[in-house]
Amino acid sequence: MLVARWSFAVEDIDGRRVADATGGGLTMTLDEGVRIVPGRDGDGEALAFGGTRGRAIVEAAPRLALSQLFGFTVAFHVRVTDGPTGEWRALLFKQVADADARALGVWLHPDADRLRVQLFTTKGPEYMDGHARLTRDEWAHLALVVHAQGMALYVDGRPDVAIPLEHPVVTPGGPLSLGAEPGKPGMSGLMANVRIYAEALDERTIRALATE
Incomplete structure (x- = not known):
């Protein structure tokens, strides 16, 4: 079930x-470090992040209290415009609750345009490093799928990496942020067509989203 989508249409x-x-x-809500610019081939608009501390925030809401039991998926298009900076560059994160620990995070590595994902479980953070390298100045589609057995990352509709989860995921019920984490730099680039599902999408559905 699709619970939220931001196409950034006018x-x-x-x-x-x-x-x-x-x-x-x-x-x-967009802070001053984020701009709205033309998106992908007329498919709505996009958010532009300049590698600063700019971010876009969605306050906590029951619709966004995602459950591992039922599964959930976060999917979006991204276009990285600058190369590695020597620092982790955040794309997206979600807290357990307001002013609480990070429940879900997606970053670019400090030395490569490769992804790292984190989920917070009852035993602490679990990390998953992607294999695919994003091509600078080209759009890519990313999808993170979480289900009862583990989590998986898809890049451009294709499976990139998956790991099992031995301990339950703490429900990420807090605010959702795109771009920089508080006090840290974020990505330089564009983000578009952000979708959140309260289910673990299958590969066929993710492949279709990637080609839209």
């Missing part, structure tokens, strides 16, 4: 606030 934008295109009532 009709969903009100100043620095962007409505959920599903009509679910969730609003994303």
Whole structure:
């Protein structure tokens, strides 16, 4: 079930606030470090991040309290415009609760345009490093799938890496942020068509999303 989508279409934008295109009532707020620019081939608009501390935030809501039991998927298009900086560059993170630990995170490595994903379990953080390297200045589609047995990362509709999870995932019920973590740099590039599902999508569905 699709619980939220931000296509950044003009009709969903009100100043620095962007409505959920599903009509679910969730609003994303952009801080001063984030701009809205033309997106992919006329498919809505995109968020532009400049590698600073700019981010876009969706406050905690019951619809976004994602459960490992039922599974969940976070999917989006991304276009990295600058190379490695020697620092971790955040793309997305979600907290356990307001002002709480990071429950879910996605970064680019300090020395390569390769992804790292983190989930917070009852035994602490679990990390998964992707194999694929994103091509600079080209759009890629990323999908993180979490289910009862583990988590998997897909790049451009294809499986990239998957690991089992021995301990339960702590429900990421807190705010969702795109771009930089508090006090840390984020990615330089664009992000578009952000979707969140309260289910673990299968490979066929993810492949279809990647080609939209």
